[in-house]
Amino acid sequence: MTVPPSDLTARARIRDAALAEFSARGIAGATIRGIAERAGVSPALVQHHFGTKDGLRAACDAHVLDYMRAGVxxxxxRDRIGDPAFIAATHGSAPPILRYLARALVDGSPAAATVFDELVAITEQYLVDVPAETDAHTRAVVLAAMRLGLTVLHEHVSRGLGVELFSRTGGARAGRATLDLIAPQIIPGGADRIRDGLDKYEQEQGEAR
Known part of the structure; x- marks a missing residue:
């Protein structure tokens, strides 16, 4: 669930502002002052909570990793992968995380390496018993790179789709395409549940308009 900015603590507002600034400007281009302005606080308060820009980046990295692990x-x-409520919550909260991760993967943030390695480990579990010419680890590395490539290339993907990839509509379209492209055995019994969940999610979104 996305929390309104007014309900966040000052520390969380600063962290979220840093996520946005780092996403837009990169680690080198973002400044404490710019982050403070986006968060609506003083630079001194940013330094009070996080010390330096490197401290802010470490906090953002930790937040992204916690978010990804909680999602898994x-x-x-907990087998909620096809639950429309889970899908809706994810589509609502994921965009800032994914934008930050896209930039972190390009800039080489420590979190990017950890996310990649954890995604490989998770994927490998589902490939161990799938017959193939290559070993499960190699396939997991390649598949993780393919999946994260969608995030890194989100601007080009958005242009190609004609809709923002990280929007609810774009995310649902890309999700369906991913299910069509990935062999069903990689997500045992999960592909149909995810499609059903997307159907219900999109129906609910249409009724809410």
């Missing part, structure tokens, strides 16, 4: 836990471990 909720979606896969």
């Amino acid at each position: 836990e909720e979606g896969i471990a």
Whole structure:
């Protein structure tokens, strides 16, 4: 669920502002002053909570990793991957995280390497028993790179789709295309549940308009 900015603590507002600034300007281009302005606080308060820009980046990295791990836990471990409420919450909260991750993957943030390695490990679990000419780890590395490539190339993907990839509509379209392209055995029994969840999610979104 997306929390209104007014309901966030000052520390969380600063972190979210840093996510946006780092996404837009990169680590090198973002400044403490710019982050403070976006958060509506003083530069001194930013430094009070995080110290330096590197401290802010570390906090953003940790937040992104926590978000990704929580999503895996909720979606896969707790089997909510096809739940329309889970899909709606994810589509609502993921865009700032994905924009930051896209820039982090290009800039080489430590979080990017950790996210990649964890995605490989998660994917490999589902490939171990799938017959293939290559080993499960190699396939997991390649598939993780393909999936994260969509995030890195989000501006080109958005242009090609004619809709912002990180919007609710764009995310649903890309999700369906991903399910069509990835072999069903990679998500045992999950592909149909995700499609059903997307159907219900989009129906609810249409009724809410």
